[in-house]
Amino acid sequence: MPSVYIKTYGCQMNERDSEAVAAQLVAKGYTLARPEAAADVILLNTCSVRDLAEQKALRKMENVIAGKPPAPASGSAGVHGLCGQKPGTGN
Numbered sequence: 001m002p003s004v005y006i007k008t009y010g011c012q013m014n015e016r017d018s019e020a021v022a023a024q025l026v027a028k029g030y031t032l033a034r035p036e037a038a039a040d041v042i043l044l045n046t047c048s049v050r051d052l053a054e055q056k057a058l059r060k061m062e063n064v065i066a067g068k069p070p071a072p073a074s075g076s077a078g079v080h081g082l083c084g085q086k087p088g089t090g091n
Contacts, residue, residue, distance in 0.1 A: 003031045005039035009057045010047030014081055018045045021080070042077040057081075 004025050008018040021043065022032060033039035042064055046057035057079060064077050 001029055001031050002040045003033035003038060004041040004043060005033045005036040006043045006045060007036070007057075007060065008045045009060075010045070010049075010053035010081065014045050014047050014053075017081065021045070040076065044077075044079045045081045046079060047081050 004022070006018050006022055008014050026032065030041075036042055044057045044060055044064075046053050048054045061077065061079055
């Protein structure tokens with residue numbers, strides 16, 4: 001069975017969202033991996049409203065891409081979560 005590691009940054013709503021994503025993935029046949037090095041997929045859940053959480057998640061993703069810790073065997077990683085509009089970005 002494929003495994004997933006979900007790391008959550010930010011607010012309590014992000015924790016709830018991570019739990020929901022985990023439940024959906026388990027229903028699809030994934031197992032939850034601990035530690036992350038054992039995962040086939042790494043998902044980072046962050047909140048762009050909280051800048052510190054977003055910066056931590058982006059640094060973590062840079063490390064995952066660089067293979068620190070070792071990247072998932074499948075090479076699959078992603079970021080999800082709340083993405084609010086930032087002033088001056090048009091996003």
